[in-house]
Amino acid sequence: MSATRGLIGEARRVVVKVGSSSLTSLAGGLDPARLHRLVDALAARRAAGSQVVLVSSGAIAAGLAPLGLAKRPRDLATQQAAASVGQLLLAHAYSASFLRHDQRIGQVLLTADDMIRRSHYKNAQRTLERLLGLDVLPVVNENDTVATDEIRVGDNDRLGALVAHIVGADALVLLSDVDGLYDGDPRKPGSTLITEVDSPEDLQAVTVAKPGQGSLGRGGMATKITAAAMASASGIPVLLAAADDVADALDPAGPKVGTAFRSSGRRMSARLFWMKHAADVHGRLDLDAGAVAAVVERRRSLLAPGIHGVEGDFVSGDVVDLVGPGGVVVARGVVNYDSAELPAIIGRRSADLPRAHRREIVHADDLVPL
Structure with a gap:
């Protein structure tokens, strides 16, 4: 047996x-x-x-x-x-x-x-x-x-x-x-x-x-x-x-x-488990290769510089897909911003952002690699 x-x-x-x-x-x-x-x-x-x-x-x-x-x-x-x-x-x-x-x-x-x-x-x-x-x-x-x-x-x-x-x-x-x-x-x-x-x-x-x-x-x-x-x-x-x-x-x-x-x-x-298999996904964030490595391999939080695109209509607390350069969903997470807020801050270094917008886009504790 x-x-x-x-x-x-x-x-x-x-x-x-x-x-x-x-x-x-x-x-x-x-x-x-x-x-x-x-x-x-x-x-x-x-x-x-x-x-x-x-x-x-x-x-x-x-x-x-x-x-x-x-x-x-x-x-x-x-x-x-x-x-x-x-x-x-x-x-x-x-x-x-x-x-x-x-x-x-x-x-x-x-x-x-x-x-x-x-x-x-x-x-x-x-x-x-x-x-x-x-x-x-x-x-x-x-x-x-x-x-x-x-x-x-x-x-x-x-x-x-x-x-x-x-x-x-x-x-x-x-x-x-x-x-x-x-x-x-x-x-x-x-x-x-x-x-x-x-x-x-x-x-x-x-x-x-x-x-x-x-x-x-x-x-x-x-x-x-x-x-x-x-x-x-x-x-x-x-x-x-x-x-x-x-x-x-x-x-x-x-x-x-x-x-x-x-x-x-x-x-x-x-x-x-809920986030990975059952949550309703409200949008997506497009990541560069560096951000994918940080999120998937090093299990780090997702920050604004590694994002180059936003799709969907979501609010802070919703679940979104994180998509790599090849269009493949690499992770899923709870986003800390509304979709309307993100275009003005993505791709920018944290030091160049107002203090209110320097927090993680998706915290490591709220991320699950797929």
Whole structure:
């Protein structure tokens, strides 16, 4: 057993994400057998001493059959109507299933605002922490009833990675209808299961198949790789496995299935993680090569002389992208000036500026390299 799988098995706090296709079918809505199998495995992990947070898709898919819809609707209003019906069915089904194990659950519906706005992010963190402290298993989903394409988190794989960091999880388990990551399309002969991902370089030869048009969910393998990369780069080991193998995936002795992603970075603060992966970006600052070296390599504050361009409409306290000479975003940070103030001071030495404008444009403590 690898060290990564050992860490996942020993994790005291685990976030588990399950997709729509692992819980539902187009013909019959929620699949009770699949849902009970998931709940039994989560309850067993709880009984073994771990705290568990479930990030569950399935609200829209669960609402299709009751509304007589043959497939996932494309228009937003019908998606939201299906989510409204399906979310109640999903919550009731989870509550009844967990009741077999005398486990209380709490529903937490999040929107992109809860990820984008720092105050909302902290509030979600406090709520989830308190639920776990009260021995309640949180069931988290994006609030599809009110979410729109412009204001949604994007997919529940990414939401799972964000929640894992919010609650300070020791491991993230992504459950899918595929039994792991393959070096090609798993539906084609010759594709091989990748059991361990130790670094981003291990993914360079991977070809990811797009989800089928009949898919019940929004995510595909690409979103799972992105979510795994987000979490692992922030110090959280990840397991990608089939939902049908959930008992083996959550085995405290160490998972024996799927693809394990080694944590490849240090755990960063909630503030920096929010800034890197969830904050709403309001503009950009164009940096010269010297400023890029100072910000990225030496982790220094960004000063006016290293900036030669400003784009966007932002105010002090907003998050902006820092862009290098090649047009690549190299960092992100909280800016200390309004966009209207900057044209008069960028490119100038601090000694040539009025005293009120000599502070950092972006302080080192408010910067995260990308």
